[in-house]
Amino acid sequence: MSSVLLRAIREGRSSAGQAPEPLLPRSSWRRATVEAAAVAAVAGLVALGVNALRPQGLPLVARTPYEVLVPCPEPGGPVEPVEPADAALRGTRVFLVDARDAGSYRTGHLPGAVNVPYDWLDPLPEPDLKRLARQIAASGATRVFVYGDGDRPDSGEHLGREISGRGIRNVGFVRGGAPALLGRGVP
Amino acid sequence: MSRPGVAAWLALPARWYLGALFVLASWHKIAVPHDFAIDVATYAILPLSLVNPVAIVLPWVELAAGLMLLLGARVRAGSLLVAAMMVVFLAALGIALARGLDMSCGCFASQGAESDPISWLTVLRDVAWLALSVLVACCDRGLLGLDGLWRGREAHA
Numbered sequence: 001m002s003s004v005l006l007r008a009i010r011e012g013r014s015s016a017g018q019a020p021e022p023l024l025p026r027s028s029w030r031r032a033t034v035e036a037a038a039v040a041a042v043a044g045l046v047a048l049g050v051n052a053l054r055p056q057g058l059p060l061v062a063r064t065p066y067e068v069l070v071p072c073p074e075p076g077g078p079v080e081p082v083e084p085a086d087a088a089l090r091g092t093r094v095f096l097v098d099a100r101d102a103g104s105y106r107t108g109h110l111p112g113a114v115n116v117p118y119d120w121l122d123p124l125p126e127p128d129l130k131r132l133a134r135q136i137a138a139s140g141a142t143r144v145f146v147y148g149d150g151d152r153p154d155s156g157e158h159l160g161r162e163i164s165g166r167g168i169r170n171v172g173f174v175r176g177g178a179p180a181l182l183g184r185g186v187p
Numbered sequence: 188m189s190r191p192g193v194a195a196w197l198a199l200p201a202r203w204y205l206g207a208l209f210v211l212a213s214w215h216k217i218a219v220p221h222d223f224a225i226d227v228a229t230y231a232i233l234p235l236s237l238v239n240p241v242a243i244v245l246p247w248v249e250l251a252a253g254l255m256l257l258l259g260a261r262v263r264a265g266s267l268l269v270a271a272m273m274v275v276f277l278a279a280l281g282i283a284l285a286r287g288l289d290m291s292c293g294c295f296a297s298q299g300a301e302s303d304p305i306s307w308l309t310v311l312r313d314v315a316w317l318a319l320s321v322l323v324a325c326c327d328r329g330l331l332g333l334d335g336l337w338r339g340r341e342a343h344a
Contacts, residue, residue: 028263032324035264036271039255040248047247051220058220058239065235066228 076161080172082145084180088172095141097132099148099159100178110147110181118148118155124162133168143170150177194326201319202256202327205269208316209253212295216246226293230279231286248272256323259332266324273317280310 051057082088089096089110096113098105105115114135116128124132136144144163148156160173174181216223224242227233233241248268255265276294283290283305292305329335 032261032263032267035261036267039251039261039264040268043247043251044244047244050247051243056219056221058224058243060239060243061236062224062228062239066225066238 076158077164077166077171079146079157079160079164080170081157081175082172084174084176088143089145089174091143093140093142095136095139095144097144097146097159097163098178099146099155104149104178108182109178113147116159118159118162120155120158123158124166129163129166132163136168143172144168145172145174147174147181148177150179192326194322195328195330198323198326198328199330202259202262202266202323202332205266205316205319205323206253206256206258209249209269210257211253213246213249213253215295216242217250220246223293226291229288229290229293230283231288232279232282245272259327259329259334262327262329262332262334263324266320266327270317270320270324273313273320277310277313277317280305280313284310 048060088094096110098109098113098115099118100109100115101117102115105113105117109115114132116124116132119125144160146156146160146163148154148159150156154173154177156177157173160171164171220242223246224238227242227245228235228238249272252265252268252272255261256269280292284307288305290305292309294309327334329338
């Protein structure tokens with residue numbers, strides 16, 4: 001189909017194999033361009049006229065900047081959600097990260113979990129990232145699971161995205177965070 | 188005049204599709220110009236003084252081009268307008284994506300970035316529409332349109 005179309009465009013030939021039609025003359029394009037400009041100009045005038053007459057018309061020049069809310073792009077990487085009951089959490093080559101504050105961590109955490117408190121303003125400072133990367137490498141873990149406060153948004157999920165986005169692979173977060181784990185009586 | 192070829196028959200649904208698309212795209216922008224002005228401003232490309240003029244005029248040019256394609260009136264001019272707009276939209280999209288903006292494209296009804304985010308797929312879609320407009324500009328023969336009727340009358344005159 002595409003070859004037929006290309007041939008038809010190139011040769012200006014009808015599919016019935018009849019006499020070749022003349023290629024589109026340059027004057028035809030010039031006329032079309034002039035017509036397009038004229039239509040745009042008329043449409044512009046109509047637009048300005050209608051805008052001037054309608055009650056909800058815009059001022060021709062905005063007086064104050066528009067409040068555009070464009071969220072900052074999140075640099076985070078992919079994270080895989082895991083359920084609190086998932087057996088993978090209790091695997092041998094697993095590195096656990098507790099994203100809650102130090103006080104919550106002290107009251108109870110999964111055995112072996114490392115505390116990296118998630119700060120919404122400065123999610124993962126460079127020294128913390130380097131220390132974490134060293135710890136993960138030294139542990140020989142193949143998967144990293146993060147759990148946080150389980151709120152919406154969940155600090156565990158966000159810390160997991162930060163870690164994943166900074167070059168550490170196979171990162172997951174516990175759905176529901178520490179409350180879901182605590183509810184199961186895990187820590 | 189010889190019989191229309193395959194390309195001319197392919198250009199016909201492309202013409203109708205693009206025409207309907209542009210009429211549809213213009214509708215909400217004309218109805219709620221303030222929303223479209225916010226969409227234009229969100230791209231952060233134009234100075235503030237040009238945001239409102241563009242938000243006022245562009246939807247009417249879209250409507251005019253869409254109607255020209257739907258009715259088959261001055262099709263080549265209409266498809267040139269569509270192609271020119273697609274080039275402008277592609278440039279704006281490319282700049283927004285390069286800046287990493289997480290925003291709605293504002294192509295149809297204004298939606299939040301969550302429901303209609305821009306992506307390289309949006310660019311691909313616009314490239315496809317640009318290709319269709321070129322096809323229509325090159326291959327339309329006035330089938331089932333006012334251009335064909337006018338040409339027929341001129342031939343009989």
